[in-house]
Amino acid sequence: MPAINPLSNPKSIKLNCELCGKVAYIQCQFCRVTYYCSKEHQTTDWNGIHVKICQLLVPLRTQAKLLGSEEERRNKEKDIRRNQKALLEMTRTEAQKHLHESNFELAIPAALQSLRFSMDLNGSSSIDLVPSYLLLGEASIGLNRYPQAEEYLSLAKYAVLKKPDCSHAMRSQLHRNFGKLYASLGKYDEALEQLAADIYYSSLAMGPEHEGTTGGYYHMGNVFVAQEQYESALAMYEKVVEIWYMTLNEAVRTLEDTNVELIDEAVTAESLQMLQRILKIREEHLGVIHTATAECHHILGLLYRYMRNYEKAREHTVKALELFTETAGLDHPSRQIVQQSLNYFDQFQEHNGYL
Numbered sequence: 613m614p615a616i617n618p619l620s621n622p623k624s625i626k627l628n629c630e631l632c633g634k635v636a637y638i639q640c641q642f643c644r645v646t647y648y649c650s651k652e653h654q655t656t657d658w659n660g661i662h663v664k665i666c667q668l669l670v671p672l673r674t675q676a677k678l679l680g681s682e683e684e685r686r687n688k689e690k691d692i693r694r695n696q697k698a699l700l701e702m703t704r705t706e707a708q709k710h711l712h713e714s715n716f717e718l719a720i721p722a723a724l725q726s727l728r729f730s731m732d733l734n735g736s737s738s739i740d741l742v743p744s745y746l747l748l749g750e751a752s753i754g755l756n757r758y759p760q761a762e763e764y765l766s767l768a769k770y771a772v773l774k775k776p777d778c779s780h781a782m783r784s785q786l787h788r789n790f791g792k793l794y795a796s797l798g799k800y801d802e803a804l805e806q807l808a809a810d811i812y813y814s815s816l817a818m819g820p821e822h823e824g825t826t827g828g829y830y831h832m833g834n835v836f837v838a839q840e841q842y843e844s845a846l847a848m849y850e851k852v853v854e855i856w857y858m859t860l861n862e863a864v865r866t867l868e869d870t871n872v873e874l875i876d877e878a879v880t881a882e883s884l885q886m887l888q889r890i891l892k893i894r895e896e897h898l899g900v901i902h903t904a905t906a907e908c909h910h911i912l913g914l915l916y917r918y919m920r921n922y923e924k925a926r927e928h929t930v931k932a933l934e935l936f937t938e939t940a941g942l943d944h945p946s947r948q949i950v951q952q953s954l955n956y957f958d959q960f961q962e963h964n965g966y967l
Contacts, residue, residue: 614639630657631721642666645673660721661706665699672696693733700729707747712881716754723747739775742768742782749789753796761793780817781824784810788827795835807832823859823879826852830886833893842897846904849890853911856883860914867918868960880919887912903946906935910950913957922961929954 615637627636629649636647638654643666648654672695707722727744734740745768752761768786772778791806811828818824833848863874875883891908898904913929916922933954936947 614641614644629653630662631724640666643670643673645669656717657721660710660718661703661725662721664702664706665725668695668699672699696729696733700726700733703729704743704747707744707751708878711747711750711754712878712885714754716751719747719751719754723751737771737774739771739778739782742771742778742786745771746785746789749793753789753793756796758793758797761789765789765793780813784813784817784824784828787813788831791828791831791835795831795838798838800835800839803835804832807835821855821858823855823875823883826855826886827882829855830890833890837893842893845893846897849893850904852886852890853907856887856915857907857911860911860918864914864917875918880915884912884915884919887915901935901938903936903939906932906939906950907946909935910946910953913953917957926954926957929957 627639627647628634629636630646631653632649634649636649638648638651640646640648640654640662646657646662646666646669648657672692703722703726707719707726710716710719710722723744726747727741730738730741730744745764749761749764749768752758752764765786769790772783772786787806787810791803791810794800794803794806807828811825811832814822814825814828829848829851833845833852836842836845836848859875866872866874887908891905891912894902894905894908909928909932913925913927913932916925916928919925929950933947933950936944936950940947
């Protein structure tokens with residue numbers, strides 16, 4: 613951890629902290645092209661993203677030697693842009709992963725790096741900066757840094773307003789993050805308005821029954837819970853459960869029959885978080901022994917099967933079977949569907965050596 617003295621730098625060189633932009637006093641001992649104002653910021657950056665890109669930053673931040681021909685310079689520029697694009701994708705993916713794991717502090721450095729790479733590639737006012745602003749906004753909401761979150765989301769909104777043909781998916785994410793921000797601030801009417809817009813644009817982008825629309829319904833349900841409007845909240849959660857049931861039925865069958873994954877890891881992590889909370893709310897307001905609670909256990913069983921967590925999958929499926937038997941009877945269609953699902957699951961496990 614080499615220390616540096618800002619006063620000893622040449623007048624034309626200012627070294628700033630990678631995270632906050634303040635004057636830097638510490639240099640990364642491995643790449644020697646990254647600087648920090650404190651050990652705390654260095655540790656956060658290292659755990660958030662720097663460990664994965666440390667050496668990759670060296671050629672991008674080191675003064676290139678003068679090249680002899682125009683062709684060599686063009687090739688060098690192409691190499692730099694190719695590396696920047698790869699790093700942009702990597703840093704955004706890492707930031708998204710941290711967000712789904714609720715590691716908001718670690719998401720900040722990865723999102724900041726993605727913003728820098730995007731600016732280098734696309735300029736400081738491009739619509740392509742919006743995904744990075746949204747990541748920073750979401751992380752700031754998670755850390756209760758609401759003024760900072762509003763600043764990032766406002767920058768994203770400004771970029772979207774300048775681009776009338778901005779994608780529906782991007783508009784959806786912008787409205788969703790504003791909805792989450794306003795909900796955190798207790799501005800529930802504004803939050804519901806933003807989340808309704810989220811559902812509208814995500815439906816246009818992916819279809820009204822796509823799993824990508826469930827985030828809007830889920831967060832709208834959370835707003836109704838905060839307002840103690842539980843009937844409205846349960847109606848929103850019902851839509852989430854309905855869509856995920858259809859999605860997971862197909863995804864599980866496809867995975868177990870063909871080993872093809874239809875849903876990526878980040879989305880499954882988000883759906884697990886949503887469905888676990890919905891189960892808890894249903895247990896609290898409808899009862900532990902209720903068909904809606906049984907339905908939730910069934911869907912969580914399907915989700916854990918898709919995630920290949922077979923112990924948890926069987927636990928939830930058996931619980932669903934018990935609850936449907938107790939609340940609806942042996943001959944109820946839902947109980948028979950769960951029984952068939954359990955039978956198929958056990959046969960799959962036995963065939964693949966899991967039992």
